[in-house]
Amino acid sequence: MPTPCDTLLTCDVLMTQDMARTTINDAAIAITNGTITAVGPKTELQGSFTPASHLDLGPSLVMPGLINAHTHVSMTLLRGLADDLPLMDWLTKHIFPVEQKLTPELVRLGALLGCAEMLRTGTTCFCDMYLMEAAVAEAVHQSGIRARVGEVIFAFPSPAYPDLDGALDVARGLEERWESDTRIRTAVMPHAVYTTNPDLLQRSYALAEELDVPLHIHLAESTTETAQCLEQTGQRPVAYLQDLGLLGPRTLAAHCVDLTDDEISILADSGTCVSHCPESNMKLASGFCPAQKLLDAGAMMGIGTDGACSNNNLNMFTEMGTAALVQKVHRMDPTVLRAQTVLDMATLGGAASLHWPELGSIEAGKAADLIALDLTRPNMQPMYNPASHAVYATNGGEVRLTMVEGEVLYQDGSYTRLDYPALLNEIREAAHWVQKQL
Ligand SMILES: [Zn+2]
Structure with missing residues (x-):
């Protein structure tokens, strides 16, 4: 019997940062109540979970936030x-x-x-x-x-x-x-x-x-x-x-x-x-x-x-x-x-x-805090070693999704909780105040 989960996230490459520093191609992550419940090959998890929502990130490198x-x-x-x-x-x-x-x-x-x-x-x-x-x-x-x-x-x-x-x-x-x-x-x-x-x-x-x-x-x-x-x-x-x-x-x-x-x-x-x-x-x-x-x-x-x-x-x-x-x-x-x-x-x-052991890797039992990098960017190709790309090739602009506790907070240019244009207006006004203090 397949197990229910809130979200089944799938992607081309998953860098887990687990003890063995496992990388999985064509990977999936099952998430329930903000916690990762399973990590593995897409074919395996798609058969064993019935998700409420499916988040297919395709050509992305998913890694811990x-x-x-x-x-x-x-x-x-x-x-x-x-x-x-x-x-x-x-x-x-x-x-x-x-x-x-x-x-x-x-x-x-x-x-x-x-x-x-x-x-x-x-x-x-x-x-x-x-x-x-x-x-x-x-x-x-x-x-x-x-x-x-x-x-x-x-x-x-x-x-x-x-x-x-x-x-x-x-x-x-x-x-x-x-x-x-x-x-x-x-x-x-x-x-x-x-x-x-x-x-x-x-x-x-x-x-x-x-x-x-x-x-x-x-x-x-x-x-x-x-x-x-x-x-x-x-x-x-x-x-x-x-x-x-x-x-x-x-x-x-x-x-x-x-x-x-x-x-x-x-x-x-x-x-x-x-x-x-x-x-x-x-x-x-x-x-x-x-x-x-x-x-x-x-x-x-x-x-x-x-x-x-x-x-x-x-x-x-x-x-x-x-x-x-x-x-x-x-x-x-x-x-x-x-x-x-x-x-x-x-x-x-x-x-x-930070004394927050539930964070830092993508493993069953850990918090679903993760990010996805766009692997179609020229500076991300080819990719022999995801850790090398994360440190030496990436500039941060490749981030296409950010999730905290199973909740998507940013995806493809949009924030789910913040009214970003309104925030920018408020920041411009605040900057006027700062300049007056000089
Ligand atoms: Zn400081």
């Missing part, structure tokens, strides 16, 4: 506002002053634009740190994408809170609001060592433990950060966080550029996860994250775009290509950070780093 392991999605609103500056100047003279005047509505709008960009370029889940994050969560909810969200915590007042007690209340409130949601999870997110203090960091970690959510922080992003930390605390950033008890599997650290070999071991041995953001590191001339050394030491790693101001896009396909290329030239070794390794980081590594 990409996971953006570090971003500030609402910063799409400030994209291109200030470029070509050192990190600390850029942050304190150009970004922070505008951000202090943002409203929840502007944060929500910027987040919606970012979600639209990510859905269109094959990202199905992201880790987001920003101010007034409650408004980001609303945008995530509206767009249908998945995210782990957190209010950025500074040692100074933000538009969302007057002090640390207030900030921790916001983090707790965010978790309470979205606790039972399947697509939104939260984390506690102190900004960085240079914008916080020991009490703030330890109380943030205690709250993350209490809520049983991850802690996400920028760490060792530049030599300037290291110099400041040494001057203020007598320690380098990794040792400082280690002594405060903040390193461990619960912690996801973004950047991790300025690391010694000992610090690489400390991060890996403690189980601390790392978000590698190579384009932001290049644009701000922060340096090279020793990604291959971190992986060799056993660190869990994801890939992130960082915000749209330091990238300037949220495209995980181009980020994967950059991650591979820049590591090779940094090490002067073309064998490091191979295509499959980079793809693993952007899928399975992101899922593990």
Whole structure:
């Protein structure tokens, strides 16, 4: 007797990212209640399932949705506002002053634009740190994408809170609001060592433990950060966080550029996860994250775009290509950070780093978060190795379908939940407001 399912998706090529990294030609995926129930050859599944709907994607490469392991999605609103500056100047003279005047509505709008960009370029889940994050969560909810969200915590007042007690209340409130949601999870997110203090960091970690959510922080992003930390605390950033008890599997650290070999071991041995953001590191001339050394030491790693101001896009396909290329030239070794390794980081590594094990691969029992790339594009032909194409040949424009939890959110130029033309109009108006703040 055939089994009923909600959707039977068929395609020419399926890259599963399962344990054996299986690729199936003429493949099918059965989906029920947002979960993958079976994966296999089309002929096999077509005989064993009676779907409510059949989604035939033909000449497409279907693969797991990409996971953006570090971003500030609402910063799409400030994209291109200030470029070509050192990190600390850029942050304190150009970004922070505008951000202090943002409203929840502007944060929500910027987040919606970012979600639209990510859905269109094959990202199905992201880790987001920003101010007034409650408004980001609303945008995530509206767009249908998945995210782990957190209010950025500074040692100074933000538009969302007057002090640390207030900030921790916001983090707790965010978790309470979205606790039972399947697509939104939260984390506690102190900004960085240079914008916080020991009490703030330890109380943030205690709250993350209490809520049983991850802690996400920028760490060792530049030599300037290291110099400041040494001057203020007598320690380098990794040792400082280690002594405060903040390193461990619960912690996801973004950047991790300025690391010694000992610090690489400390991060890996403690189980601390790392978000590698190579384009932001290049644009701000922060340096090279020793990604291959971190992986060799056993660190869990994801890939992130960082915000749209330091990238300037949220495209995980181009980020994967950059991650591979820049590591090779940094090490002067073309064998490091191979295509499959980079793809693993952007899928399975992101899922593990975000503590979301149901994501990252296309297998029975996993969430139906997947994307389809158009294989009729000239840059996708011929295809000997799908992982190679995903990392080196794709630019994100090939994405023709994005599905989260079994729901199609983007297909062939159209969004199913977003009124994109209306959103563009609102963004144009918001951009006028931003320009007036300069
Ligand atoms: Zn960042």
